[in-house]
Amino acid sequence: MSTAPPDADELERRAGEFLAAHDPAVLDPLEFLRARFDAGLAWVHHPEGLGGLGAPRALQAAVDRRFAAAGAPSNHPERNGIGLGMAAPTILAFGTEEQKRRWLRPLWTGEDIWCQLFSEPGAGSDLAALATRAVRDGDSWTVNGQKVWTSMAHEARWAILVTRTDPDVPKHRGMTYFVCDMTAPGVEVRPLRQLTGEAEFNEVFLTDVRIPDAHRLGEVGQGWQVSTTTLMNERVAIGGTAAPRESGMIGVVAALWRDRPDLRTPGLHDALMRAWVEAEAARLTGARLRQQLTAGQPGPEGSGAKLAFAKLNQEISGLELELLGADGLRYDDWTMRRPTEVDFTRRSPGYRYLRAKGNSIEGGTSEILRNIIAERVLGLPGEIRVDKDVPWKDLPR
Amino acid sequence: MSAPASDPVTDHVGDLLYGEVEDDLRASVREVLGDKAPWTSVLAGTERDAPYDAALWHAVAAQLGCAGLPVPEDLGGAGATWRETAVVMEELGRSAAPVPFLTSSVIATAALLAAGERDLLGRLAAGDAVAVLAVPFSTAPGDEVPGVEFADGTLTGAVAAVADGLAADVLLVPASGGLYAVDAADAHRTAVTSLDMTRRLTDVEFAGAPARRVADGPDAVRAALLIGAAMLASEQLGLAERCLDDTVAYVKTRYQFGRPVGSYQGLKHRLADLWASITQARAVARHAASCVAAGDGDAPVAVAVAQAHCSAVALKAAEECVQMHGGIGFTWEHPAHLFLKRAKADSIALGTADRHRAELAALVDLPPA
Numbered sequence: 001m002s003t004a005p006p007d008a009d010e011l012e013r014r015a016g017e018f019l020a021a022h023d024p025a026v027l028d029p030l031e032f033l034r035a036r037f038d039a040g041l042a043w044v045h046h047p048e049g050l051g052g053l054g055a056p057r058a059l060q061a062a063v064d065r066r067f068a069a070a071g072a073p074s075n076h077p078e079r080n081g082i083g084l085g086m087a088a089p090t091i092l093a094f095g096t097e098e099q100k101r102r103w104l105r106p107l108w109t110g111e112d113i114w115c116q117l118f119s120e121p122g123a124g125s126d127l128a129a130l131a132t133r134a135v136r137d138g139d140s141w142t143v144n145g146q147k148v149w150t151s152m153a154h155e156a157r158w159a160i161l162v163t164r165t166d167p168d169v170p171k172h173r174g175m176t177y178f179v180c181d182m183t184a185p186g187v188e189v190r191p192l193r194q195l196t197g198e199a200e201f202n203e204v205f206l207t208d209v210r211i212p213d214a215h216r217l218g219e220v221g222q223g224w225q226v227s228t229t230t231l232m233n234e235r236v237a238i239g240g241t242a243a244p245r246e247s248g249m250i251g252v253v254a255a256l257w258r259d260r261p262d263l264r265t266p267g268l269h270d271a272l273m274r275a276w277v278e279a280e281a282a283r284l285t286g287a288r289l290r291q292q293l294t295a296g297q298p299g300p301e302g303s304g305a306k307l308a309f310a311k312l313n314q315e316i317s318g319l320e321l322e323l324l325g326a327d328g329l330r331y332d333d334w335t336m337r338r339p340t341e342v343d344f345t346r347r348s349p350g351y352r353y354l355r356a357k358g359n360s361i362e363g364g365t366s367e368i369l370r371n372i373i374a375e376r377v378l379g380l381p382g383e384i385r386v387d388k389d390v391p392w393k394d395l396p397r
Numbered sequence: 398m399s400a401p402a403s404d405p406v407t408d409h410v411g412d413l414l415y416g417e418v419e420d421d422l423r424a425s426v427r428e429v430l431g432d433k434a435p436w437t438s439v440l441a442g443t444e445r446d447a448p449y450d451a452a453l454w455h456a457v458a459a460q461l462g463c464a465g466l467p468v469p470e471d472l473g474g475a476g477a478t479w480r481e482t483a484v485v486m487e488e489l490g491r492s493a494a495p496v497p498f499l500t501s502s503v504i505a506t507a508a509l510l511a512a513g514e515r516d517l518l519g520r521l522a523a524g525d526a527v528a529v530l531a532v533p534f535s536t537a538p539g540d541e542v543p544g545v546e547f548a549d550g551t552l553t554g555a556v557a558a559v560a561d562g563l564a565a566d567v568l569l570v571p572a573s574g575g576l577y578a579v580d581a582a583d584a585h586r587t588a589v590t591s592l593d594m595t596r597r598l599t600d601v602e603f604a605g606a607p608a609r610r611v612a613d614g615p616d617a618v619r620a621a622l623l624i625g626a627a628m629l630a631s632e633q634l635g636l637a638e639r640c641l642d643d644t645v646a647y648v649k650t651r652y653q654f655g656r657p658v659g660s661y662q663g664l665k666h667r668l669a670d671l672w673a674s675i676t677q678a679r680a681v682a683r684h685a686a687s688c689v690a691a692g693d694g695d696a697p698v699a700v701a702v703a704q705a706h707c708s709a710v711a712l713k714a715a716e717e718c719v720q721m722h723g724g725i726g727f728t729w730e731h732p733a734h735l736f737l738k739r740a741k742a743d744s745i746a747l748g749t750a751d752r753h754r755a756e757l758a759a760l761v762d763l764p765p766a
Contacts, residue, residue, distance in 0.1 A: 270751075277754065288413040380659040383662075
């Protein structure tokens with residue numbers, strides 16, 4: 001084994017070797033995915049033994065394309081966005097060796113779906129104000145509280161959870177981050193119906209839930225720093241994914257435009273072309289961001305990509321309804337359902353329009369993202385913080 | 398992870414970052430501009446008769462060797478590419494520098510490269526001569542450029558609003574289906590009082606001006622305007638960054654109601670949006686430069702996207718710069734208006750955003766109503 005990280009040619013060689021030895025047409029999909037992980041071709045930038053080969057992150061896309069072209073089974077990222085986009089990088093950054101070995105493999109293969117227990121009814125944009133209490137009891141912790149806006153909790157095996165462990169210090173300092181077993185006694189998941197009619201999200205009630213101290217990520221009191229890593233990755237996951245031209249909503253509307261000459265008007269054409277340019281600009285920006293990310297963790301730049309994505313998705317999904325005219329007045333189904341995947345472009349145009357409204361709220365509202373950019377990138381003065389030096393327990397709520 | 402089947406042409410994205418050589422080049426150009434083109438001297442220049450800053454031009458074009466960047470070494474250039482040239486454009490945009498770089502070192506140079514011309518090209522690359530393409534500055538790639546006829550070895554006709562026309566030693570004139578070189582002294586040139594006095598326009602008339610044919614057909618002109626539009630996006634990027642930097646610096650130090658005005662969300666959020674648009678402008682401008690440098694088949698799409706996007710970003714940045722500077726931003730004694738005028742002129746130059754969106758619609762099969 002050479003000490004230099006593998007380059008593109010070496011990865012290409014290894015992928016070819018792997019595919020020669022593992023025929024995706026024959027092998028059970030799960031066995032294939034597990035073997036791909038073990039061969040270090042899952043997340044090539046991860047260390048060896050943890051799904052990777054220590055290669056530059058930028059080389060991932062070529063490996064993914066190679067596997068897709070060979071008909072390799074998918075690990076269904078649309079079912080496990082939280083796991084792949086947020087839990088995995090956080091576990092990689094803060095987990096112990098044992099935690100990484102235990103959780104990353106079944107996460108990547110899609111055996112374990114993950115969810116995120118962050119937001120609370122009283123802690124949305126102000127996440128650090130959260131009130132879910134974790135109290136230490138020997139080798140474990142007892143957790144009580146309520147989380148909300150929890151995507152896919154009804155499918156999840158594990159959750160990343162941030163809690164209040166010290167109410168006597170200012171809010172950012174008294175938090176601790178855990179991995180929570182969603183099958184543990186005291187975890188209750190209730191559907192939370194959204195304006196789309198379905199319940200992609202949930203409320204999660206935690207009542208005397210026991211979490212082993214071995215499931216803590218990072219130090220006691222370090223929960224804010226760990227959460228920040230998760231959130232930075234969330235914004236990259238939402239805004240910076242690899243994409244070919246005309247993927248996502250713009251592809252849906254462009255196809256409609258080509259298929260239905262009867263719907264075309266000059267005004268809508270202008271709107272379509274403006275949106276097309278914006279979508280292409282966002283795609284290239286995502287590509288550039290990924291080129292920058294090849295070494296190291298994402299910085300606040302990801303916030304810009306997420307901001308642009310939300311605006312664009314909302315604009316284009318709105319344009320689609322206008323373009324459809326009378327058909328834009330229809331809706332597919334208001335029945336309360338619990339979907340098993342998150343895909344903003346699925347279902348009907350009406351659903352897509354309504355679902356896009358969440359894009360500027362989930363994963364940090366657009367307003368909070370603008371604050372982050374203004375303060376951390378541009379160095380503008382911070383918001384006036386009346387709660388900065390006040391112990392959490394004394395905050396008005 | 399599953400990835401959609403890719404299209405090798407449209408999905409390919411080259412290197413959008415800057416290399417070490419480009420960083421060094423940027424530093425050299427910025428140092429020269431900092432020394433020779435502070436905004437006070439750019440402003441003073443707008444009220445002088447000289448059509449451009451000859452000393453600055455000599456320093457950038459000849460001494461730094463920027464004029465020859467995209468020209469192969471065996472033709473007298475530096476043998477770099479349009480990617481490095483784009484970095485120079487960013488820096489010139491940051492200063493609204495009054496030099497004929499876009500017109501001579503980019504557009505005319507690209508036309509001569511496409512035409513396979515060698516003699517004049519070498520003089521341009523060395524910074525010994527200035528040539529400009531005699532078309533209205535608003536001409537988009539692919540536009541018809543009528544107005545001048547070739548007969549009996551001479552040109553007759555008129556072209557309005559030629560950028561840097563008075564800076565030129567040689568005019569490259571599209572006429573009668575070809576491209577002709579004319580000694581600028583043989584044309585009648587009238588200075589135009591221009592919206593952007595840092596890149597002035599000239600009305601040009603030819604009355605039997607002796608002309609030398611340098612290219613047949615419209616391809617050289619089209620290529621030149623396409624490359625010009627790609628490079629203009631980088632100028633717009635540099636200008637937008639300068640406006641953002643100056644505005645951010647100002648709102649941190651300007652106090653009203655006992656606080657820096659930059660502490661108000663009314664300004665912070667707009668500046669954050671502007672920063673996000675500029676990060677996008679950088680990606681699309683780098684992509685356009687990368688495509689024209691590589692002679693990529695996707696270049697027409699990349700350039701149309703870059704122009705449609707960057708025109709609006711530069712203009713927005715300049716407008717926000719004026720507005721967020723408040724009263725001082727509306728005065729002659731502040732540089733904001735230099736950038737506003739350059740940004741507005743740039744948004745019309747080489748085709749408006751609307752014109753580029755129309756071109757794009759044809760290229761990506763999204764036909765109008």
